[in-house]
Amino acid sequence: DLRLANLLIDGKTVKVIDFDDCGFGWFMYDAATPISFYEHEPQATDLIQSWTTGYRRVLDLPRADEDEIPTFVMLRRLLLVAWIGSHAETDLAKSMGLPYTEGTVGLCEAYLSKFS
Structure with missing residues (x-):
């Protein structure tokens, strides 16, 4: 559940809290959680694009998987x-x-x- 509300920031130190969504599941669900409560906002598309760009810096992201992100946003x-x-x-x-x-x-x- 990596979103701003679940970050504790103290100066240059950032700690992540709230791991209740951790576990086995669909990787593309990870794209849906950071935009929780913003999915209806105009910047949601840009946020998802930034997420996919960052994801691709580490791992391959097949287009078929990326195409399912709206489904996981809706599920979330x-x-x-x-x-x-x-x-x-x-x-x-x-x-x-x-x-x-x-x-x-x-x-x-x-x-x-x-x-x-």
Whole structure:
């Protein structure tokens, strides 16, 4: 879950926290987590492009895998809606609630229109 909210920065020292998403899974899901809560913003495309550029500096990234990133972004968004529902008592879930869920419906409709 490598995103800004999970970085502890102290001067020039950066520490990563929150490893609950670690484990065996699809590598392209790793592209979805850093843009959580920004996937609906105009800069999301640039953020993913930067991620893929950085990934390719270390490993090959087949085009077929890259083409699946929108699917994993959508999956991540749906999992966050599920998290809101299962953590409804938290301040974060209360602050996100219905607007986030409604925004997710819009993103799902756009995704399905694009890929169906």
